[in-house]
Amino acid sequence: MRKSMIATAVLGMSVASTSFAATQIEWWHAMGGANGEKLNEIVKEFNDSQSKYEVDPVFKGTYTETMTSAIAAFRAHKQPAIVQVFEVGTATMMAAKGAIYPVYKLMKDTKTGFDPKAYLSSVTGYYSDVKGNMLSMPFNSSTPVLYYNKEMFKKAGISAPPKTWEEVETVSKKLLASGAKCGFTTGWQSWVQLENLSARHNVPFASNDDGFTGLDTKLLFNGPLQVMHITKMREWQKSGIFSYGGRRSDSAPKFYSQQCGMYTGSSSAYGGMTRNAKFDFGVSSLPYWASEVKQPDNTIIGGASLWVLQGKDKAQYKAAAAFLQFLSTPKIQAEWHQFTGYLPITHAAYDLTKKEGFYQSHPGTEAAVIQMTATQPTVNSRGLRLGNFVQIRDVINGALESVWSGKETPQAALDTAVKRGDVLLRKFEKTHN
Missing domain, CATH: 3.40.190.10 (Periplasmic binding protein-like II)
Incomplete structure (x- = not known):
């Protein structure tokens, strides 16, 4: 035993x-x-x-x-x-x-x-x-892409998603004429409308190759391209073409509820789209300004x-x-x-x-991959390497909200954001040198 x-x-x-x-x-x-x-x-x-x-x-x-x-x-x-x-x-x-x-x-x-x-x-x-x-x-x-409501497009007589920001304006006007409350809304406004805008047009967001080659980096997102784009978005907001809905993905419900016919947001939002959008939607590439470039670079x-x-x-x-x-x-x-x-x-x-x-x-799901692989990344489109970037994004979000509310002009708001962001970069540099 x-x-x-x-x-x-x-x-x-x-x-x-x-x-x-x-x-x-x-x-x-x-x-x-x-x-x-x-x-x-x-x-x-x-x-x-x-x-x-x-x-x-x-x-x-x-x-x-x-x-x-x-x-x-x-x-x-x-x-x-x-x-x-x-x-x-x-x-x-x-x-x-x-x-x-x-x-x-x-x-x-x-x-x-x-x-x-x-x-x-x-x-x-x-x-x-x-x-x-x-x-x-x-x-x-x-990476950011453009989602669009195929049913709203059909009702407005629109046959294809816009490839450029110029076309976004034209398409949005048609959507508004057909009864839509807004043309488009955006998620992650700093990432989509400034960071990726800069990369798509091969324009620096910051010095030192967007922070890759040194800590003594200075922000540059208050340049002509960025100011022009934010100025245009401010005009679009006044006319109903653009509708702001929040700093992150808070604006997605404007698209789900079919208030807006388009939404610029993350490719990773696809799963949420399939669960929440009770209509036929498509996915296309992030628009670029045809007036600025013939061939856009990759997004980041x-x-x-x-x-x-x-x-x-x-x-x-x-x-x-x-x-x-x-x-x-x-x-x-x-x-x-x-x-x-x-x-x-x-x-x-x-x-x-x-x-x-x-x-x-699943038509459209390849758009993000094509967008990222169509061109060889440049020093302005491989990404950003900035210290205290979480806080810097908060500064940018606050600046953009001051534009949407009419408190500041695009140039003044971006200038202020650059100055405040540079202070955060100097703090990071001092801590890590």
């Missing part, structure tokens, strides 16, 4: 040790709702695909909350192995010397298969150093990337590398892209999505 009990105990210990043999790491993220559920599915698929590693996904709230939590945890030596950080936090993460383990170095040190050329350069450029080395792994990358990305943090052991880093490799596989990337509307980060995932016929069965 005693031998049987001992054998059972030994067997129990054996089972327990086996079940805890996998190297465990945490991934802190900011994906809620349906995208968060999909993320958990992907992690489970990785965990179930092998027995050496186990990833624990931990939802930490908004992007800002997630990054702030990770910084605090690092100082307390309780950081996760991987953290998801939104694109405006890139400069902050890069400047955190000794805190990050660059992805390109991680993959090399762990001898994990990794080919930088496999990724879309317009996506990885944002997260690479000046030598082209990837510092973090893109995961959920988006939003979303977030995955950063690996220092302070873990070799086994945990092998787990992190294996997981990042898994996330980059064509199957996973195509699946994530098709479900969420985020960009596929590799050429193989894009090709697989085309092969599966997704773009044919």
